[in-house]
Amino acid sequence: MKKLFVVLLMGAVLLGSAQGILFAEAAAFTEPVTITFWHARGSSVDAQWLEKSINEFNATNNLGITVEGVYQGYFSDVQAKTLAAIAAGDPPTLAEISCTAIPLLATQDLLVDMTPYVNRDGFDMNNIVEAVSDYIYYNGQIVTMPYTRGTAIMYYNKDMYAEVGLDRAPTTLEELNHYAKLIYENSNGAVQGIGYTIEANYYQHYLVQSLNGVGILDADGTGASCLEDGSLLRFLTDWYEWTEEGWCAIPALSSASSVVQEDFNNKSLAAFVSSSNRATTILNNAKANGIDLGMSYTVGYGGYSAPIGGGSLGIINRDNSDLEIAAAWEFIKFLMTDAQVAGNHVASGVLPVTYSSIETDIIQDCWAENEGYRISYEQLDFASEIAFSPHVSEWSSIVKSAMSQLIQGRNITPEEVVESLKAEAAMVF
Amino acid sequence: MVAPAMTFLAIFTFYPLANLVYLSFFRYNLISDKVFVGLTNYRNLLFVKKDFLQALENTVVYSFAVVFFTILLAILFALWLEKDSWFNRFIQKSMFTPYLIAMVSTAYIWSWIFDVNSGLLNAALALIDVSPLRWLNDSSLAIWCIVIVSVWKSLGYYLLIVLASLKSIPREIIEAAELDNTPWLRKFVRIILPMISPQIFFLLITITISSFRVFDSVQVMTNGGPGNATDVLVTYVHRYAFQMNMRVGYASAAGSVLLFILMVLTIFYFRFLGRKVHYQ
Amino acid sequence: MYSKHTGLDLRRGVTSGISFAFKLFMLVLFLFPFYWLIITSFKTYGESIVFPPTLIPRNFTLAAFEQVFSRLNLWNYLKNSIIVTLSVIIIQTLVGVPAAYALARYSFRGKGVMLALVMAAFMVPTQITFITVYIMMSKLRWLNTLLPQIVPFGASAYGIFLLRQAFMQVPADIIEAARLDNASELKIITRIMLPAARSSLMTVSLFSFVGSWNSYFWPLVMSNSEKVRPLTLAIERLKDQDAGINWPVIMAGNMIMVLPVLVIFLLLSNKIISAVGYRGIK
Known part of the structure; x- marks a missing residue:
C-alpha cells in the first residue's frame, strides 16, 4: 500500500516535471517587467520599423512588459557584445543574433529552448517557412525565431x-x-x-x-x-x-x-x-x-x-529570470504575428518568415505594386x-x-x- | 599622495595586464571553462599561423616609417617656420589642428581622398595623366596610406616640440656660426642637431611606442585589409578576442607578445632617461 | 657692387616667393580637409557624390543638419560627452597633481618602482586591457552608467609624468622658504607648484580633453545602452549600413563634434601652442 503510494507520488512528480518541460506554466505577470533587446538595426528603414514595433508592443500588451531596444552595431558587434555580456553575467534578455553566431551560442547552451512556450501557447511551428528552419532548431530544441532573415x-x-x-x-x-x-x-x-x-x-x-x-x-x-x-x-x-x-x-x-x-x-x-x-x-x-x-x-x-542569411531572435538563458524570459517570449510572439511579419517585410525587404503572413493584404498589395519584393x-x-x-x-x-x-x-x-x-x-x- | 594614482593604475592597468599574461596559457572563450594549454597559444602564434608574424611585420614597418617621416618632417618644417611671424604661427596652428580631431572624423575625410573612383588623389593624378592608383586597396600601398594619415595627423604636435627646442638654443651659438659663414648644412649637422638631440631622442622613443599601439586609424580605414596587409598587433589582438569566436586565450598570447615588445622599448627609454639625467 | 646687391635681392625674393608658395601649399594640405568637411555638410546628397566634386556647394542647404537633429537625440550624446570629458579632466588633475608632486619632491621607499610603474602604464594600449576591465565594470553593474568611461581614466600616466617633470623645474629654495613660513603642502601645491607648472597643466588637460572627447573604441565596448553613449558613437550611427553613405549627413555630424574642439583651440591657440612646445623641451 505504502509502496503503491510512493509509486503514485513519483508518477505524479514525474508527470508534473514533464509538464514543466513540455508546457511552460502560464507565466504570471504579477509585476511590471522591463527587458533589454540588443539588435543590429541601425538608423534606416528597418530600425524605424523595429522602433515602431517595440512602441506598439509596449503600448498594447496588458501584461506590464516593457521592451527596451538597444542598437549595438553590426551583427558582428551584437555577437561580440552579447558573448562578452554573458561572460560578465549581465546579458540582455533578447538578442538579434546573426546566423553566423547562432551555432556558437546554441552549442554552448546559451539560448533558451522555446519549446515549452510554443507548446503552451499552441504556436504553430509549421507556419514558419520551411527554408529557414535550419537555424531555428538545435538538438531538438527551438533556440531562435527568424526575424531579420533574408x-x-x-x-x-x-x-x-x-x-x-x-x-x-x-x-x-x-x-x-x-x-x-x-x-x-x-x-x-x-x-x-x-x-x-x-x-x-x-x-x-x-x-x-x-x-x-x-x-x-x-x-x-x-x-x-x-x-x-x-x-x-x-x-x-x-x-x-x-x-x-x-x-x-x-x-x-x-x-x-x-x-x-x-x-x-x-x-x-x-x-x-x-x-x-x-x-x-x-x-x-x-x-x-x-x-x-x-x-x-x-x-x-x-x-x-x-x-x-540574416539574423534571428534568441533569448539568453544566463542571468535572466523566468519572468524576463517569459516576457521575451511574449514579445517574440508579437513579432511573429502576421501583421508584424508582413510589416517587417514591406518596410525593409526582409524575408516574410510565416506562410500566413504572405496571405495578408499588406504583402499581397506590396507584391502587386512591386514585383521585386x-x-x-x-x-x-x-x-x-x-x-x-x-x-x-x-x-x-x-x-x-x-x-x-x-x-x-x-x-x-x-x-x-x-x-x-x-x-x-x-x-x- | 601617490596612493590614489597608484590604486587607479593597479586596478585598471596592471591587474588587467597580469590577467592577460595569465590567460595566455589557457584555451578560453570567456564562457566555457578555462583549459590550461601551456605554451600552445604561443606556438600557434609564432610557428603555426602566419598571420601573426604578418601583423608584427606590418607594425614594425609602420612604426619605422612613422618615426622616420615624422621626425624628418618635424625638423625640416621647424627650421623653415622658425622665424617668429604672424604667418608662420598661423601655419603652425593649422598644422596642429588635425591632432585635435577624432580619428573617426579624420578617417572619413581620408577614405574619400584615397577613394579609387572618385577620390581626390586619383583626380589629381588624372590631371597629370598618370593612371590611377588603388591606394588603400593595394596591399603594398595600403600600409603607406595609413602612415601618411598618421604623420599628417600628429606632425603639427611634434613640430611644436622641435620648434620649442630650436628656440632654446642660445642665440650666441647660432650667431657665432653665422659670422663664421658656415655652410647651412654643416651648421645644422655640427651645431643645431647636437643641441636638440635630447628632444629628438625623446620623440624617437615616444613616437615608436605610440606607433606600436596603433589601432584607430587601421580599424576605421582598412579594418586590417586588404587581406591582412594592414593588420597590426593591436587590431590582431582585438580581432581574435572579439570577432573570431572570442579566442581570448589566443588573443591574450598575442597581447603578451606586444606587451613584451613595449616593455623592451620602455626599458630602453629608461636607460636613455637615466643617461640624460646623468649628463645634466 | 650695386648689381651684385640687386642680384642677391632678386635671389632672396625668389627664394622667399617659393617659400611663401610652399607655405600656402602646406596650409591647403592641412586645412583643406576641414574645408571639405564644412562644405560637404551644406551640400545635397546628389551633389556630394558627383565626380569631379564641386568645391563650393551649388545648392547651399541645411538639410543635412536637420536630418542629424531629427535622427539623433543629439543633446543626450552631447551631454554625455561633456560630462565624461569634464569628469576625466577633473579627476585626473585631482589624482595626478599630488602624485606628481610627491614623485618630484619627496624621496621615499619604492619611489623608483612607482616611477617605473607610471612609465610602464603609459606604454600600455587599452585594447589589450579592455576585456578584463569590461568584466570588472559589468560585475559592478556599471555598464548602463557613464562611470566605465570615466573611472578607468582616473590616473593618467602621461599626465603624471609631464607634471612631475614640470614640478622638478621649480627651484628647491622657493619650496624651502615656503616650508620655513609654515606653509601647508596644499598651499605649496596650489600657490607655488601649480602656477609654475601652468603650461604643463594646460597641456595635460588638453590631452585629456582631446583623448576623452574623441574616444571611440572604449565607449563602444563600455556602453550597453544609448543613454550613456557619447557623441563619437552617435556620429558613427549616422553611417547607414544599408544604404550609400550620405556624406552631407555624416559630415554635418562630424562638424558638430569637431566644432567645440576647434572653438576652444582657436580661443586658446597661442597659449596652447606655447604650452605644448614648452613642455616638449623640459
Whole structure:
C-alpha cells in the first residue's frame, strides 16, 4: 500500500516535471517587467520599423512588459557584445543574433529552448517557412525565431542591361557575366557590369555552392571539401580573372556595401548582389537617382543559386529570470504575428518568415505594386544556408580574409589562397 | 599622495595586464571553462599561423616609417617656420589642428581622398595623366596610406616640440656660426642637431611606442585589409578576442607578445632617461 | 657692387616667393580637409557624390543638419560627452597633481618602482586591457552608467609624468622658504607648484580633453545602452549600413563634434601652442 503510494507520488512528480518541460506554466505577470533587446538595426528603414514595433508592443500588451531596444552595431558587434555580456553575467534578455553566431551560442547552451512556450501557447511551428528552419532548431530544441532573415538579391540597372541586349534578368552566371562584360566594353570601362562584396558565408557561399553543392563549409559542418575538390580554386580563379578584366568591381575595404550602392547610383556600376533586407533603401535611392531598378534571383554557375542569411531572435538563458524570459517570449510572439511579419517585410525587404503572413493584404498589395519584393521569398526554392556549425563564425572570417587578400590585395595567387586555407582548416576543424 | 594614482593604475592597468599574461596559457572563450594549454597559444602564434608574424611585420614597418617621416618632417618644417611671424604661427596652428580631431572624423575625410573612383588623389593624378592608383586597396600601398594619415595627423604636435627646442638654443651659438659663414648644412649637422638631440631622442622613443599601439586609424580605414596587409598587433589582438569566436586565450598570447615588445622599448627609454639625467 | 646687391635681392625674393608658395601649399594640405568637411555638410546628397566634386556647394542647404537633429537625440550624446570629458579632466588633475608632486619632491621607499610603474602604464594600449576591465565594470553593474568611461581614466600616466617633470623645474629654495613660513603642502601645491607648472597643466588637460572627447573604441565596448553613449558613437550611427553613405549627413555630424574642439583651440591657440612646445623641451 505504502509502496503503491510512493509509486503514485513519483508518477505524479514525474508527470508534473514533464509538464514543466513540455508546457511552460502560464507565466504570471504579477509585476511590471522591463527587458533589454540588443539588435543590429541601425538608423534606416528597418530600425524605424523595429522602433515602431517595440512602441506598439509596449503600448498594447496588458501584461506590464516593457521592451527596451538597444542598437549595438553590426551583427558582428551584437555577437561580440552579447558573448562578452554573458561572460560578465549581465546579458540582455533578447538578442538579434546573426546566423553566423547562432551555432556558437546554441552549442554552448546559451539560448533558451522555446519549446515549452510554443507548446503552451499552441504556436504553430509549421507556419514558419520551411527554408529557414535550419537555424531555428538545435538538438531538438527551438533556440531562435527568424526575424531579420533574408536572401541575396541581384539588383540591376534595367536600361544598361537592355542596351547590350538583355531585356530580362539573367538566369545563369555565365549569362550575367557575358552581358556584364559587354556593358564594360561598350562604355570603354566607365561602367562595370557587376560587383560583389565579400561575405564569405553569404555571397561567396552561394557561388561556390552552385559548383559543389555545399558551399565553403561541408554539410556536417566539420570540414571544407571545397578546398580539395577544386571548386573553391575554380571560383577564386574565375573571380580574380573577372576583376582583372575589369568588368567585375573590386569591393572597397571599408563600408563596401555602401560604396557598391553609391557606384550603382552614380551609374558607374550596372548590377550588384546585396541582401533582400536592403530592398526598400536600394529601391528608394534608385528612384531618387532616376534608375530603373531590376530585382531578380541571384545566379550561380549553370543556374539560379542563392544564400539565406540574416539574423534571428534568441533569448539568453544566463542571468535572466523566468519572468524576463517569459516576457521575451511574449514579445517574440508579437513579432511573429502576421501583421508584424508582413510589416517587417514591406518596410525593409526582409524575408516574410510565416506562410500566413504572405496571405495578408499588406504583402499581397506590396507584391502587386512591386514585383521585386517577392523575389526574396520565391527564390527560397533555389536558396541554401551554410551548414549549422560552431565553426561557421571562425571559418567564414578566415575565408573572408583570404578572399580579401586575393581580390582586394591582389598579391597572392588563387592556388596560394587555397593552400593557406588548407593550413588554416587543419587548425579550425 | 601617490596612493590614489597608484590604486587607479593597479586596478585598471596592471591587474588587467597580469590577467592577460595569465590567460595566455589557457584555451578560453570567456564562457566555457578555462583549459590550461601551456605554451600552445604561443606556438600557434609564432610557428603555426602566419598571420601573426604578418601583423608584427606590418607594425614594425609602420612604426619605422612613422618615426622616420615624422621626425624628418618635424625638423625640416621647424627650421623653415622658425622665424617668429604672424604667418608662420598661423601655419603652425593649422598644422596642429588635425591632432585635435577624432580619428573617426579624420578617417572619413581620408577614405574619400584615397577613394579609387572618385577620390581626390586619383583626380589629381588624372590631371597629370598618370593612371590611377588603388591606394588603400593595394596591399603594398595600403600600409603607406595609413602612415601618411598618421604623420599628417600628429606632425603639427611634434613640430611644436622641435620648434620649442630650436628656440632654446642660445642665440650666441647660432650667431657665432653665422659670422663664421658656415655652410647651412654643416651648421645644422655640427651645431643645431647636437643641441636638440635630447628632444629628438625623446620623440624617437615616444613616437615608436605610440606607433606600436596603433589601432584607430587601421580599424576605421582598412579594418586590417586588404587581406591582412594592414593588420597590426593591436587590431590582431582585438580581432581574435572579439570577432573570431572570442579566442581570448589566443588573443591574450598575442597581447603578451606586444606587451613584451613595449616593455623592451620602455626599458630602453629608461636607460636613455637615466643617461640624460646623468649628463645634466 | 650695386648689381651684385640687386642680384642677391632678386635671389632672396625668389627664394622667399617659393617659400611663401610652399607655405600656402602646406596650409591647403592641412586645412583643406576641414574645408571639405564644412562644405560637404551644406551640400545635397546628389551633389556630394558627383565626380569631379564641386568645391563650393551649388545648392547651399541645411538639410543635412536637420536630418542629424531629427535622427539623433543629439543633446543626450552631447551631454554625455561633456560630462565624461569634464569628469576625466577633473579627476585626473585631482589624482595626478599630488602624485606628481610627491614623485618630484619627496624621496621615499619604492619611489623608483612607482616611477617605473607610471612609465610602464603609459606604454600600455587599452585594447589589450579592455576585456578584463569590461568584466570588472559589468560585475559592478556599471555598464548602463557613464562611470566605465570615466573611472578607468582616473590616473593618467602621461599626465603624471609631464607634471612631475614640470614640478622638478621649480627651484628647491622657493619650496624651502615656503616650508620655513609654515606653509601647508596644499598651499605649496596650489600657490607655488601649480602656477609654475601652468603650461604643463594646460597641456595635460588638453590631452585629456582631446583623448576623452574623441574616444571611440572604449565607449563602444563600455556602453550597453544609448543613454550613456557619447557623441563619437552617435556620429558613427549616422553611417547607414544599408544604404550609400550620405556624406552631407555624416559630415554635418562630424562638424558638430569637431566644432567645440576647434572653438576652444582657436580661443586658446597661442597659449596652447606655447604650452605644448614648452613642455616638449623640459
